[in-house]
Amino acid sequence: MATNEQTVDTALYEREKGTYHKILIGLLILTAITFVQPHLFLAHATFEAQLLIGFAKAWLIVAYYMHLKSEKPVIGIMVAFALMLVLFFFVTTIIDVHHFQFTDESYITNGTLK
Amino acid sequence: MAHEYVPEVAIDREGNEHLVQGWQDDYFGGKMGFWLFMFTEVMMFSAMFLTLSYYYTLHPQDYTEASAHLNRLLGGFNTVILLISAWTMGLGLLKMRSGDVSGAKKFILATMFIAALFLVVKGFEWHEEYEHGIFLGHGHLIEEGYPLGKKLFYGMYFTMTGLHGFHVLIGIGLMIWLLKRINAGKVTPEHHILHFNIALYWDLVHLIWVFVFPYFYMIGAAHGH
Amino acid sequence: MSAKSYLEETHTAFGHPKSKILQWLLTIDHKRIGIMYAVVMFFFFFVAVGIGMTMRAELWEPGKQLVDPHTFNQLFTLHGVIMIFIFIVPGIPAIFGNIIMPLMIGAKDVSFPRLNWANFWLYVIGCIVALFSLWGENGFADTGWTFYAPYSLTTSTNVIPVLVAAFLLGMSSILTGLNFLVTIHRLRAPGMDFFKMPLFVWGIYATGWIQLLATPVVGITLILAMLEKYFGIGIFDPAKGGDPVLFEHLFWIYSHPAVYLMILPAFGVMSEIIPTFSRKEIFGYRTVALSSAAIAGIGYLVWGHHLFTSGMSDLAKTIFSFLTFFVAVPTGIKFYDWVATMYKAKIVLRAPMVWALGTMITFVIGGLTGVTITMIGGDIHLQDTYYSVAHFHYAILGGVVFLMFAGMHYWFPIITGKMYNEKNAIRAFALIFVGFNLLWFPMFIAGYYGMPRRYFDYLPEFAIYHKIAFVGGVMLVIGLLWMFYNLIQGWRKGEPSGPNPWNATTLEWHLPMAPAPLDNHTKVPYVDFRPYEYKHGEPVVKFDYETMRRID
Numbered sequence: 001m002a003t004n005e006q007t008v009d010t011a012l013y014e015r016e017k018g019t020y021h022k023i024l025i026g027l028l029i030l031t032a033i034t035f036v037q038p039h040l041f042l043a044h045a046t047f048e049a050q051l052l053i054g055f056a057k058a059w060l061i062v063a064y065y066m067h068l069k070s071e072k073p074v075i076g077i078m079v080a081f082a083l084m085l086v087l088f089f090f091v092t093t094i095i096d097v098h099h100f101q102f103t104d105e106s107y108i109t110n111g112t113l114k
Numbered sequence: 115m116a117h118e119y120v121p122e123v124a125i126d127r128e129g130n131e132h133l134v135q136g137w138q139d140d141y142f143g144g145k146m147g148f149w150l151f152m153f154t155e156v157m158m159f160s161a162m163f164l165t166l167s168y169y170y171t172l173h174p175q176d177y178t179e180a181s182a183h184l185n186r187l188l189g190g191f192n193t194v195i196l197l198i199s200a201w202t203m204g205l206g207l208l209k210m211r212s213g214d215v216s217g218a219k220k221f222i223l224a225t226m227f228i229a230a231l232f233l234v235v236k237g238f239e240w241h242e243e244y245e246h247g248i249f250l251g252h253g254h255l256i257e258e259g260y261p262l263g264k265k266l267f268y269g270m271y272f273t274m275t276g277l278h279g280f281h282v283l284i285g286i287g288l289m290i291w292l293l294k295r296i297n298a299g300k301v302t303p304e305h306h307i308l309h310f311n312i313a314l315y316w317d318l319v320h321l322i323w324v325f326v327f328p329y330f331y332m333i334g335a336a337h338g339h
Numbered sequence: 340m341s342a343k344s345y346l347e348e349t350h351t352a353f354g355h356p357k358s359k360i361l362q363w364l365l366t367i368d369h370k371r372i373g374i375m376y377a378v379v380m381f382f383f384f385f386v387a388v389g390i391g392m393t394m395r396a397e398l399w400e401p402g403k404q405l406v407d408p409h410t411f412n413q414l415f416t417l418h419g420v421i422m423i424f425i426f427i428v429p430g431i432p433a434i435f436g437n438i439i440m441p442l443m444i445g446a447k448d449v450s451f452p453r454l455n456w457a458n459f460w461l462y463v464i465g466c467i468v469a470l471f472s473l474w475g476e477n478g479f480a481d482t483g484w485t486f487y488a489p490y491s492l493t494t495s496t497n498v499i500p501v502l503v504a505a506f507l508l509g510m511s512s513i514l515t516g517l518n519f520l521v522t523i524h525r526l527r528a529p530g531m532d533f534f535k536m537p538l539f540v541w542g543i544y545a546t547g548w549i550q551l552l553a554t555p556v557v558g559i560t561l562i563l564a565m566l567e568k569y570f571g572i573g574i575f576d577p578a579k580g581g582d583p584v585l586f587e588h589l590f591w592i593y594s595h596p597a598v599y600l601m602i603l604p605a606f607g608v609m610s611e612i613i614p615t616f617s618r619k620e621i622f623g624y625r626t627v628a629l630s631s632a633a634i635a636g637i638g639y640l641v642w643g644h645h646l647f648t649s650g651m652s653d654l655a656k657t658i659f660s661f662l663t664f665f666v667a668v669p670t671g672i673k674f675y676d677w678v679a680t681m682y683k684a685k686i687v688l689r690a691p692m693v694w695a696l697g698t699m700i701t702f703v704i705g706g707l708t709g710v711t712i713t714m715i716g717g718d719i720h721l722q723d724t725y726y727s728v729a730h731f732h733y734a735i736l737g738g739v740v741f742l743m744f745a746g747m748h749y750w751f752p753i754i755t756g757k758m759y760n761e762k763n764a765i766r767a768f769a770l771i772f773v774g775f776n777l778l779w780f781p782m783f784i785a786g787y788y789g790m791p792r793r794y795f796d797y798l799p800e801f802a803i804y805h806k807i808a809f810v811g812g813v814m815l816v817i818g819l820l821w822m823f824y825n826l827i828q829g830w831r832k833g834e835p836s837g838p839n840p841w842n843a844t845t846l847e848w849h850l851p852m853a854p855a856p857l858d859n860h861t862k863v864p865y866v867d868f869r870p871y872e873y874k875h876g877e878p879v880v881k882f883d884y885e886t887m888r889r890i891d
């Protein structure tokens with residue numbers, strides 16, 4: 001079966017090594033941006049900026065280091081499905097707590113450790 | 115004993131032959147299984163990030179202040195070395211697939227070394243926090259009048275970095291096992307699914323850190339010292 | 340070709356043990372593993388039924404009869420934990436998903452047979468840990484099976500071992516689901532695409548996704564609760580700023596999809612039985628298949644309807660109420676398809692079919708009462724009353740467990756090679772059916788009038804309902820014992836059944852012999868037909884069992 005081939009391919013190393021190096025450099029640059037971002041730009045929206053960089057890094061890792069790009073589409077679809085669910089969990093739950101109705105009287109929003 | 119795969123064909127009505135996939139030596143099946151397993155890890159950490167975000171929504175100010183106190187130097191150092199270890203692990207897999215077994219072993223050893231270094235640094239970091247009176251069931255975290263948001267932030271900090279560290283530890287264990295299997299000739303360039311999956315696992319461990327790091331260390335960096 | 344069945348020889352995880360017992364304990368054969376699951380699960384099932392009846396006896400009259408209030412709390416917790424985590428969550432997938440699903444798709448085993456074996460033992464360890472806490476110093480947990488914070492963090496009973504057990508059982512369930520998903524993706528017989536799979540396989544497939552993606556959430560929640568208890572990290576304890584509502588969110592993000600994890604394979608069993616005994620192709624194959632996927636998908640989005648009275652924001656309540664109504668749509672589609680299949684068919688009323696038809700009645704009651712408590716207004720009144728307890732017993736016992744029994748009668752010949760006594764099977768069904776309705780229907784009324792759940796005592800005006808329920812419970816238990824006795828006698832002394840006694844069409848009925856041989860089909864057939872092709876009440880597809888080529 002085509003998908004079961006595990007043949008030894010000596011040329012492979014040279015070919016894919018280049019990709020690995022490039023991705024490493026990309027990730028290092030993004031990490032550097034992570035470090036300097038709060039002091040350089042978008043300081044009032046650090047959280048959002050950091051999250052954005054995080055997603056960019058994650059995409060590089062998943063697509064290239066984890067070979068998702070060269071994998072059969074079925075795995076990509078599964079990943080997408082799982083991530084959609086996570087997104088739904090986040091959005092709904094955060095909507096709920098964002099509309100917390102007892103902010104003024106609740107201990108968990110006003111109290112301190114006893 | 116496990117049954118051996120006997121190649122088999124199914125014959126349709128026109129007499130064409132179709133190869134039957136056995137569960138033995140199913141390379142793609144092995145990969146798919148591991149991807150699915152990684153989903154469960156992703157869901158676990160997502161639930162923790164959800165918890166973290168839940169309280170961030172309630173206490174944004176406390177979170178940024180607490181975050182400012184973490185040690186960005188050690189955390190940043192760990193971020194960079196973990197990134198490099200993902201690279202060495204990937205190169206090791208490439209070596210294996212291209213037939214260079216001893217080269218692959220060297221890269222695995224290098225990855226293990228970095229992973230251990232990561233844990234050591236993490237240990238120093240936790241120690242330092244302990245010294246500053248921030249640790250589970252200790253110091254400020256049980257002090258009367260301490261802000262709840264900070265308490266929750268540090269609670270999640272120790273939980274999540276702890277569980278992440280636990281995954282690093284498991285990763286080291288897996289790599290030791292992998293080396294044994296390579297030495298025993300069970301993992302070879304023609305049969306490297308185990309190596310492939312452990313490399314995937316290591317990328318996942320790295321991936322989780324990619325989000326743990328900014329969420330804990332960086333959100334308060336602008337308020338830092 | 341060996342003429343030995345899987346009961347006579349086996350493959351083991353390691354070694355070549357001579358002893359029969361070791362051969363069972365170490366087996367990696369999916370059929371034997373399924374049987375071992377069944378044995379453990381039904382053992383615990385009867386324990387929990389005993390506990391349920393103890394509670395019913397306690398509720399015979401107001402005031403104290405048998406047990407004190409604290410023990411009562413522990414009893415319903417133990418009952419719930421066993422029934423949910425040990426019995427019904429592994430449920431149909433662990434038994435029939437293991438035994439039948441690979442046969443249905445023409446595979447030799449599941450994708451990872453050793454993992455399957457390890458999972459079974461992980462499951463057993465989980466059961467042992469759960470029971471372990473019974474003998475601990477402070478007794479079994481008294482929190483209810485939901486472990487709601489903050490009470491579960493402060494009670495002095497042994498909650499932690501139960502949480503650990505639930506975690507282990509969850510792991511086992513996750514990995515089983517994973518195994519089935521890969522099996523269904525990789526090991527289908529050549530030619531069988533997704534829309535040529537039998538509908539039970541669709542049910543298992545949808546279930547696999549729920550096991551895989553939802554269970555980890557509750558797993559980590561339980562771990563967080565343990566960390567909370569030992570290290571006081573604060574996240575669920577209001578005194579430290581934690582929000583118990585978050586615990587409920589995380590708990591139900593798993594536990595609501597979990598109820599679809601129970602019912603989807605049961606619907607799959609129904610979809611096998613109805614066409615077989617109607618001798619007709621199922622009506623709307625694609626809609627039945629896709630509605631399984633739809634239920635699994637929507638099932639993820641509705642957990643919040645368990646939180647209507649717990650302080651969730653009004654906006655979230657509205658969203659969740661709205662979404663919940665949509666679950667009823669694919670479920671309704673399935674029901675119409677089944678009914679349409681039976682329309683103008685020559686129905687053969689054998690035991691499996693009778694069970695399936697009975698379930699249609701009880702599950703509709705369970706399902707429709709569910710819709711009534713989807714509405715926030717209605718739920719405020721009925722939450723935490725016997726109304727909701729009756730609702731989920733109708734849905735789980737009268738839906739899932741009944742269909743599991745239907746499956747036991749249906750696939751009995753493949754597993755044992757024998758046939759049970761048909762008359763006794765029908766009589767046991769009748770007794771169980773009547774007993775079940777007597778047991779739980781009065782509870783809808785009691786709940787509607789305000790009988791709260793999880794109470795050891797009640798006002799005198801509820802006595803009549805509890806008395807009827809107890810009588811129904813006794814009938815139900817006698818019926819259960821009768822049914823199991825009949826099945827066991829069938830296995831020991833029944834007539835040989837032959838490989839296809841029902842004239843069924845799906846692949847598991849095209850084995851060369853019954854009980855199934857160790858390596859399943861002699862040769863894997865090429866599948867270029869739909870799963871339920873009947874013409875004039877006779878199966879269309881016929882095989883030459885030597886070559887497994889079609890000869891029709």
Ligand code: HEM
Nearest residue numbers: 388391392394395415419422427483484735736792793794
């Ligand atoms: C066979 C006969 C059964 C009887 C006589 C029975 C009886 C009971 C009783 C008396 C309660 C306590 C209600 C209360 O006071 O709140 C209860 C609760 C419960 N039952 Fe059953 N039951 C049976 C079968 C089942 C089955 C098959 C399942 C699921 C697979 C199940 C799942 C539960 C659950 C989850 C609870 C709630 C426990 C809690 O409140 O934490 N039961 N049952």
